[in-house]
Amino acid sequence: MKYESTKPSHHHPRNRLTARVLLVMAMACGAFIVLSANVAADETSALVGVRVSDGDITAPPSERSVWTEVFATLAQRADAGSVEAARLALQMLRLGPLIYGVSFEASAWQVQRWQRQVVEGGEVGMNRC
Numbered sequence: 001m002k003y004e005s006t007k008p009s010h011h012h013p014r015n016r017l018t019a020r021v022l023l024v025m026a027m028a029c030g031a032f033i034v035l036s037a038n039v040a041a042d043e044t045s046a047l048v049g050v051r052v053s054d055g056d057i058t059a060p061p062s063e064r065s066v067w068t069e070v071f072a073t074l075a076q077r078a079d080a081g082s083v084e085a086a087r088l089a090l091q092m093l094r095l096g097p098l099i100y101g102v103s104f105e106a107s108a109w110q111v112q113r114w115q116r117q118v119v120e121g122g123e124v125g126m127n128r129c
Helices: 013-046 063-079 083-100 108-128
Strands: none
Touching: 013 063, 013 083, 063 083, 063 108, 083 108
């Protein structure tokens, strides 16, 4: 007689998908934080001694525009040859509507190049071990 547990398995496909989604979100948030810190550092030094009036204050950007900006920055870095940016851009492109509520756009040649970068970058990383 075969014994089957009624406890949920840690290796269940749903758990792996949830872990992947959380990992992608964490990586995208980390990229956004790094990019925001760089921009904030640049803006702070440029704005020293500048007066701000009520008319200069604008509404904060929407979540959709923030994710679009993150994707655009990742796409630029991926186009410049960054393997990690290519990996994140591909994940955001594929999972955009599901996770971010945005359909990101990239040309076919960009997607092919990024995929090639990720594969070649993965091979280089595996050869180091």
